[in-house]
Amino acid sequence: MIISIVNQKGGVGKTTLALNLAGSFYKMGKEVRLIDTDPQGSLIQWQAVAEDPGVKVLHQSRPVRPRQIRQLKKDADILIIDSPPALEKTTLNNLRICDLTIVPVSPSPLDIWSANDTVLQIRRVMKKNKKMEAVLLVYRKIPGTRIGKEAKAALDGYGLPVFITEITQKIAAVEAMISGQTVIDYSPRSKSAKEFTALAKEILK
Numbered sequence: 246m247i248i249s250i251v252n253q254k255g256g257v258g259k260t261t262l263a264l265n266l267a268g269s270f271y272k273m274g275k276e277v278r279l280i281d282t283d284p285q286g287s288l289i290q291w292q293a294v295a296e297d298p299g300v301k302v303l304h305q306s307r308p309v310r311p312r313q314i315r316q317l318k319k320d321a322d323i324l325i326i327d328s329p330p331a332l333e334k335t336t337l338n339n340l341r342i343c344d345l346t347i348v349p350v351s352p353s354p355l356d357i358w359s360a361n362d363t364v365l366q367i368r369r370v371m372k373k374n375k376k377m378e379a380v381l382l383v384y385r386k387i388p389g390t391r392i393g394k395e396a397k398a399a400l401d402g403y404g405l406p407v408f409i410t411e412i413t414q415k416i417a418a419v420e421a422m423i424s425g426q427t428v429i430d431y432s433p434r435s436k437s438a439k440e441f442t443a444l445a446k447e448i449l450k
């Protein structure tokens with residue numbers, strides 16, 4: 246399975262999501278490859294501080310070619326592709342080659358509105374890439390807030406499916422990154438680890 250993480254808006258949590266989702270699949274015994282197609286190369290920096298990453302990261306700040314994909318699929322069960330914060334060539338290519346696109350959206354009106362262009366572009370690609378499914382994800386939810394509660398309803402307006410699992414804003418996800426781990430290894434019993442694991446299970450279903 247090839248999963249692309251896409252949102253044109255910067256800083257919504259694409260890279261953190263890609264990493265911790267990969268960590269969850271790895272813990273479930275899957276062979277995972279993370280492909281970092283963002284020129285910022287954040288995942289490569291993470292790999293550099295990671296002592297025992299488990300998840301293998303490949304950095305490539307240009308479109309992934311079909312031949313590469315075929316080769317990578319031979320070695321791995323799941324490929325997760327992190328995209329740059331723009332709807333340019335690389336991101337469009339990531340949409341074209343994947344089976345599942347996940348769009349993380351923070352539950353704030355500005356973030357929900359700004360997902361519009363990303364969703365429009367995804368719909369365009371879906372007309373050609375018929376095998377691709379696109380699912381929105383409530384990401385960085387702050388529990389106990391009204392906006393957190395209403396986030397899912399707001400995302401429903403886009404007419405794409407929304408994951409039942411929601412990912413809460415948690416410092417553990419950030420601390421794990423600093424120590425070169427995924428939150429699954431850094432703090433296995435944390436709410437954050439449980440949410441990413443639940444998301445991985447929901448995807449496999």
Ligand SMILES: Nc1ncnc2c1ncn2[C@@H]1O[C@H](COP(=O)(O)OP(=O)(O)OP(=O)(O)O)[C@@H](O)[C@H]1O
Nearest residue numbers: 254255256257258259260261330413414415418419
């Ligand atoms: N679940 C989370 N809880 C708390 N903070 C988070 C969470 N996920 C991400 N963050 C923080 O949000 C910020 C943006 O995250 P990240 O770099 O993953 O986003 P991005 O969409 O990949 O950004 P860019 O568009 O620049 O690539 C970072 O400071 C990160 O530590």
Ligand SMILES: [Mg+2]
Nearest residue numbers: 259260283287
């Ligand atoms: Mg990123």
